[in-house]
Amino acid sequence: RENVHRAMNELNYFPNDVARSLFNKRSNLIGIILPTTSNPFFGELTFHIENICASLGYKVLLCNSLNRIDKEEKYLEMLMRNQVDGIIVGTHNRGIINYHKQNLAVVAIDRHLSETIPVVSSDNYEGGKMAAELLISKGCRSIIHINGQKELETPAMLRRKAYEDVMVKHGRAPITFEIPEVFDRQSQHQVISAIFNECPDVDGVFASNDLFAASFIAEAKKRGLAVPGQVKVVGYDGTETSQILLPELTTIQQPIADIAKKAVEILVKEIEGDFTEIPLETRLPVKLLEGTTA
Numbered sequence: 001r002e003n004v005h006r007a008m009n010e011l012n013y014f015p016n017d018v019a020r021s022l023f024n025k026r027s028n029l030i031g032i033i034l035p036t037t038s039n040p041f042f043g044e045l046t047f048h049i050e051n052i053c054a055s056l057g058y059k060v061l062l063c064n065s066l067n068r069i070d071k072e073e074k075y076l077e078m079l080m081r082n083q084v085d086g087i088i089v090g091t092h093n094r095g096i097i098n099y100h101k102q103n104l105a106v107v108a109i110d111r112h113l114s115e116t117i118p119v120v121s122s123d124n125y126e127g128g129k130m131a132a133e134l135l136i137s138k139g140c141r142s143i144i145h146i147n148g149q150k151e152l153e154t155p156a157m158l159r160r161k162a163y164e165d166v167m168v169k170h171g172r173a174p175i176t177f178e179i180p181e182v183f184d185r186q187s188q189h190q191v192i193s194a195i196f197n198e199c200p201d202v203d204g205v206f207a208s209n210d211l212f213a214a215s216f217i218a219e220a221k222k223r224g225l226a227v228p229g230q231v232k233v234v235g236y237d238g239t240e241t242s243q244i245l246l247p248e249l250t251t252i253q254q255p256i257a258d259i260a261k262k263a264v265e266i267l268v269k270e271i272e273g274d275f276t277e278i279p280l281e282t283r284l285p286v287k288l289l290e291g292t293t294a
Contacts (some may be wrong), residue, residue: 030267031079031087033063033072036183040241041209041256042090045109048260049088056268058085065091066183080104086267089113105270107263110155120263120282121155127252127286128162131206131234134250136170138232138294140204143167144195145176146216147208155281159208159236175199179212188215196223203231204294210235210242210251217246217293232294243289250294255284 030053034042050060061084063075072091079087086105099106099113110121135143145163160176167174177195181187192215195202207213213235217227225231235242238253262282269278
């Protein structure tokens with residue numbers, strides 16, 4: 001054994017993982033398909049997933065799909081060609097047929113891919129409720145919600161549902177502005193400008209993520225409005241990045257590390273062929289981070 005290891009060191013030889021995977025019928029590879037890791041939420045999520053996977057002996061193949069169905073299908077095909085043991089998905093696209101293949105271990109994060117693929121998310125409804133009720137308790141009369149397109153049908157849309165329910169409960173008319181391209185800064189700017197132009201009396205905003213909240217605050221300041229004096233703002237995500245760059249932001253914090261841990265835990269059970277007692281939906285608790293913007 002010592003002679004073999006000495007020869008390996010002298011020859012700079014490394015075992016062939018591909019050959020090993022053919023023998024063991026395991027590649028020890030996990031695929032991750034996300035819209036973009038430039039978004040702080042997905043960047044932090046990827047960090048935790050990769051760390052957890054590494055501790056379990058898995059390597060990660062990371063794919064940024066930009067929410068494009070063509071890219072997602074090509075990445076999925078590439079991951080299957082590389083015989084990954086499982087896939088974690090955080091993109092919007094539904095109905096991609098390869099996700100339904102037998103024995104393919106798949107877990108979705110905050111996305112509905114099908115009726116049979118388990119989903120892990122934060123408690124979006126409770127988070128939306130907390131945000132809307134906070135703004136009302138602060139005396140806001142004209143409260144706007146900023147979100148993505150309703151047609152996406154993701155668990156995150158429960159934030160909007162909660163906002164609307166709270167507004168109706170208090171006798172207010174819910175008003176939601178949708179951003180068509182959620183990762184495009186120009187699209188964000190156009191919608192936020194429309195809010196000020198169409199709703200000049202806005203005094204409260206619940207943004208469905210911290211980037212939307214930051215963009216709104218920046219535009220409000222450009223227009224000479226004081227935050228929180230004239231308009232109060234609540235975000236959603238509470239990533240480390242947003243806490244560093246915008247520490248004053250009041251936001252609903254998702255348990256990102258716990259979401260990553262639960263997703264990997266479920267995926268590993270699927271990889272090992274244990275599909276018993278796997279919940280189709282897992283919602284993890286959120287908490288309010290009170291800053292000075294609301």
